[in-house]
Amino acid sequence: MTERILSGIRATGRLHFGNFLGAVRNFVKFQTPGNTCLYFVADLHTLTTLENPAQLRDNLIEMVKDYIAAGLDPEQSIIYAQSSVPEISELSLLLGMLQPLGQLQLIPTFKEMVRKHPNNVNLGLITYPVLMAADILGPRATLVPVGEDQVPNVELARNLAERFNNRFGDDMFVVPKMMDQMIKVPGLDGSKMGKSEADNAIDINANAEQIRARYTKGVTDSKKVRANDSGEPYRCLSVYPVHKLVSSGNGCVGVEALAKIEAGCRSGFLSCVACKDILARNIAQLLGPFQEKRAALASKDDYVRDVLNDGGKRARTAIQETVGLVRERMGIIVY
Numbered sequence: 001m002t003e004r005i006l007s008g009i010r011a012t013g014r015l016h017f018g019n020f021l022g023a024v025r026n027f028v029k030f031q032t033p034g035n036t037c038l039y040f041v042a043d044l045h046t047l048t049t050l051e052n053p054a055q056l057r058d059n060l061i062e063m064v065k066d067y068i069a070a071g072l073d074p075e076q077s078i079i080y081a082q083s084s085v086p087e088i089s090e091l092s093l094l095l096g097m098l099q100p101l102g103q104l105q106l107i108p109t110f111k112e113m114v115r116k117h118p119n120n121v122n123l124g125l126i127t128y129p130v131l132m133a134a135d136i137l138g139p140r141a142t143l144v145p146v147g148e149d150q151v152p153n154v155e156l157a158r159n160l161a162e163r164f165n166n167r168f169g170d171d172m173f174v175v176p177k178m179m180d181q182m183i184k185v186p187g188l189d190g191s192k193m194g195k196s197e198a199d200n201a202i203d204i205n206a207n208a209e210q211i212r213a214r215y216t217k218g219v220t221d222s223k224k225v226r227a228n229d230s231g232e233p234y235r236c237l238s239v240y241p242v243h244k245l246v247s248s249g250n251g252c253v254g255v256e257a258l259a260k261i262e263a264g265c266r267s268g269f270l271s272c273v274a275c276k277d278i279l280a281r282n283i284a285q286l287l288g289p290f291q292e293k294r295a296a297l298a299s300k301d302d303y304v305r306d307v308l309n310d311g312g313k314r315a316r317t318a319i320q321e322t323v324g325l326v327r328e329r330m331g332i333i334v335y
């Protein structure tokens with residue numbers, strides 16, 4: 001089955017280990033013959049919490065270097081900046097005409113922003129999922145891999161596609177699927193890695209020693225107090241769940257097998273300090289090839305701009321046709 005896979009990440013900073021493991025590593029897996037992959041940096045979405053324009057410009061370039069170093073291949077995937085395709089913004093406006101406001105006010109990420117930043121509830125925040133729907137529906141994506149927190153947004157895009165199709169012709173939009181299983185990568189405090197306020201992320205350019213030092217903050221099983229207390233891996237908030245992702249030996253590295261880590265934790269033989277040390281080494285090993293490629297790209301801004309230019313053109317071609325049809329079906333003629 002060939003798919004059109006699409007996903008994006010906001011340009012709020014450099015990629016962290018959670019993005020790498022939970023998102024980008026999956027993006028890479030979809031790059032197989034027959035699939036069309038569209039991966040972008042959601043720079044317009046970043047403006048909902050705009051702080052510093054120069055930083056946004058830098059983040060965008062640096063993130064694309066991270067994408068490429070992680071294995072996204074500009075020959076195989078369309079890599080672009082959301083803002084390079086102005087038709088996305090146009091489509092967002094058109095789709096907005098079919099979107100009840102009440103539903104947008106119920107979106108969890110919106111409610112969270114209102115709670116946290118009551119003085120910056122701009123229009124962009126409320127229409128955020130509609131712009132996301134335009135990202136997805138414009139190029140007729142069939143599959144949208146996202147983290148759990150984005151599920152309500154993709155659900156809304158699916159609803160919008162169906163609403164449009166019912167009203168204006170059911171051949172217009174593809175109703176995209178989500179992945180059955182989403183990878184959740186906890187940060188050092190046990191909540192999702194990368195929440196900007198939380199300072200709970202692991203830097204993808206860190207070495208084993210730096211990662212180990214970071215994990216001293218990592219929250220484990222609260223009942224394993226002394227080194228040789230018996231622990232329960234499934235109560236461990238930040239270390240064991242990541243072991244499960246990187247130390248299983250199943251397509252992962254695994255300096256130590258997961259089963260040994262589990263048994264060692266339960267028997268008390270393995271201290272949290274030693275367990276974190278194994279994790280740090282496994283993460284460092286997993287990141288090694290990425291870091292090597294990333295270092296080689298460090299000074300290649302011009303190359304990245306070329307990638308974005310080329311990707312932008314290809315994405316535009318993919319989206320322009322849809323937007324032309326949407327306009328027409330809604331009664332808008334370009335004179």
Ligand code: TRP
Binds near residue numbers: 006008045132135145
């Ligand atoms: N909202 C997503 C996030 O914060 C980023 C995003 C924007 C996205 N548009 C998208 C993800 C379209 C998937 C598809 O992570």
